[in-house]
Amino acid sequence: MNPLELTLGIMTAVGGFVDISELVFAAKSGSTFGYALIWVFAVGTIGIIVFSEMSGRVAAVAKQPVFNLMRHRLGLKLGLVTLAASAISNLITCAAEVGGVALILNYLTGAPYLLMAILMVAGMIASIWILPFAWIERIYGLLGLFMLVFVAALVAIDPPWDKIARGFVPQVPHGLSTKELLTFAYFSVAILSAVMFPYEVYFYSSGGIEEGWGPKDILTNRMTSIIGMGLGSTLAIAILASSAQLFGPANVDPAIPGTAALESAIPFGRWGLVLALLGMFFAVSGAAVETCMANAYGISQFFGWMWGRHKKPWEAPRYTLTWIALFLLALLIVLTGVDVMTLVEFAILFSILVLPLTYLPLLLLAGDKKYMREHVNGPFAKTLGWLYFAIITSAAVAALPLYFLTSGGNG
């Protein structure tokens, strides 16, 4: 295990953890329910760690990408359903990230939102075209570390740490009306969906193959998943806690993504605001790139095409055309003028609906001795995996009714 590679991998995972949906729902959760939803972020984080570790292990041992193995395991018909579901979910998520990053650029520069969306998509296409995989992953991930300003901002406002600590204990606040209880349940489902977006796992496992992981990298994979994603989630929790401390008592509804940046502006002034917006810019851009690449990975792997950015774009031509087309489709969705928050809500809703379908094949593969040999899921990973499968299935069943009953969490 190379310590430098490991450190870089962990830092990349930390910087790349937060995306537009987490940003929005962390801030909204804090202002609406105080610290009471921190535990849902913690539960979701353990879930994404469990499935990322599993997907990295499958990539390292079977040396085949998840979608290749998934089709072989599920067959063409069910495999195609899974592919279609995850492709639509990833596309909507990518559009939400593109809209989000355009909005952040609009805050930073004052330039028109739609023009920023066009320029950003052109910039992101250029970055994937020019840079090899490791650079793409590292640049967006490491620059996303500007988001650490949210942790510093939380420390600076000296929050009630005892209340934050109590937020990690699973709870439902007392004295809520039925309507508020439903909204609390909807927020819980939305946070789980945002933290466990399927694209993260597909990007992570395909990335492992891009970087040539083998069985010797299993420990690196485990540490990157646990430490990187564990620390990454502290960024989201810091946004939630600052929002609970600053926005909740003032009755501020962080209805747009940019509101979260004020959490850093209040203690640190102008530079706090700039750093927060820069962190958000790189983190959300990274998420846009990851969703798009993850989608192209899935489609290419399912049909047995050449894939990956460790190759030159012309060496994997159908993969290249696919990720460019997906970026343009995401841009088209944004250019229709649909509101970013609506896109975020659709991304959350669609992702949670397809989450069981996308994680089940992974669970089956990681538990299959034929592929995994001595690295097959042990009792601990198996128990956690099936427990989380039950959790996300329950959340998927509840998501649609909760969405309609609460008008998308707006009461």
Place this chain on the structure above:
Amino acid sequence: MTPDGRIKLVSELLDLPLIDSEGKYCGIVDDIEFEGTRELKLGALLVGPGAYAGRLPGWIMWLIDRIAGDRIVRVPMTTVRTITDAVHLKCPGRELGLHRSEAAAARWIPHKGAM
């Protein structure tokens, strides 16, 4: 496993990726062709959207036909080296016609600018 060994067709061969002698992915085993009348033997692997027929409902096949066409490439079993978690071929995919779609797509892509 070797091509002349006993193979559980559906669970072990169908939907496996094909990797050619240059290490390139060049499709998926979409269907299987048999030879012989009394004693059935594996004749070839069928690759391409046309080979989905019979495995998918008619309306999906209609859609796939419009989007991807009905092309089928035959990969004779004599060109298969090993079958593990992928089917490894003895020769480059282009010798079997497996790289036509990639080559067609490559014509749209400029060969410059990437690190």
